[in-house]
Amino acid sequence: MALTPPASPDIPPVPPAAAGQPPLGRTSWVRRHWRKGLAVGVVGLLAFATFEYLTLPEAGPLVDQNPKTTALMEQRAAEAREAGRTPRRRQQWVALSGVSKPAIDAVLLSEDAGFYAHEGVDTVELKRALSEAWEDGELGRGASTLTQQLAKNLWLSTDRSLLRKLKELVLARRLEKTLSKNRILALYLNVVEWGNGVYGIEAGAREHFGISAARLSVAQGAVLAAMLPAPRKRALSSGSKALKRRAFWVVEQMETFKRISAGQAQAAREELTRLFDGTPASASPDEEAEP
Helix, strand or coil: CCCCCCCCCCCCCCCCCCCCCCCHHHHHHHHHHHHHHHHHHHHHHHHHHHHHHHHCCCCHHHHCCCCCCCHHHHHHHHHHHHCCCCCCCEECCCCHHHCCHHHHHHHHHHHCCCCCCCCCCCHHHHHHHHHHHHHHCCCCCCCCCHHHHHHHHHHCCCCCCHHHHHHHHHHHHHHHHHCCHHHHHHHHHHHCECCCCEECHHHHHHHHHCCCHHHCCHHHHHHHHHHCCCCCCCCHHHCCHHHHHHHHHHHHHHHHCCCCCHHHHHHHHHHHHHHHCCCCCCCCCCCCCCC
16 A cells, blocks of 8 residues: 655745845855954954054143144155255244234134134034035145144144044144143144244244234234235235235124224224235135145
């Protein structure tokens, strides 16, 4: 008598792989290795970020010591030597009390009006700048607070890479956590570039006006502040229209924010007209950048 095999449960057939798709086993293998690769990449990025963070300079020594040189000074000296020129350096340290108040106000309103309110980074401006950088494909000059500019001058280069910007942000926070606002401002005013081989406001005042920083007028302070976006390109002798426009704009800002009276503002405009030997330019900011 023939035996009848037991009935088997209905098992749906396995569908064949869709045309052009890898077999399920291969897909699983790709996913596993992709995840491993991603994990390795993340670990590597974190290790690199940690190394960079730990090797960045500390701000502690700047509490009571003035730096003998800066990254920007060394960069400019190297550029001069490469061009076959003798590096030039004019610098004379001065305390905040040795700088005229109008000159300090002009620099603050021109470069970082919210300096005493933020903690090293202007997050609103930073987001705007990063959004513009994403569209333009490169980082612009905007969004750098005075503290960030100091960090870049002291320790970094003038390139506009994202890595440099990230380092700048970290160093700016270190400066703010370690130093007082007045100390940061004093350091900035003494190391910032004010022309070819000219560093600091004392050297800048003597180079461009033949006087000490303590004697700078409202108009003269406005001119020095207006030079900062492109200090080697802008000078009274250069005939720069951008310098003229921004100097008048700085005076307008000083009047608007009550740093000077209406009478002082008018006197400053008249002095600017004499300095530029022409008619006043319409007041408007200008962001001509310099590497």
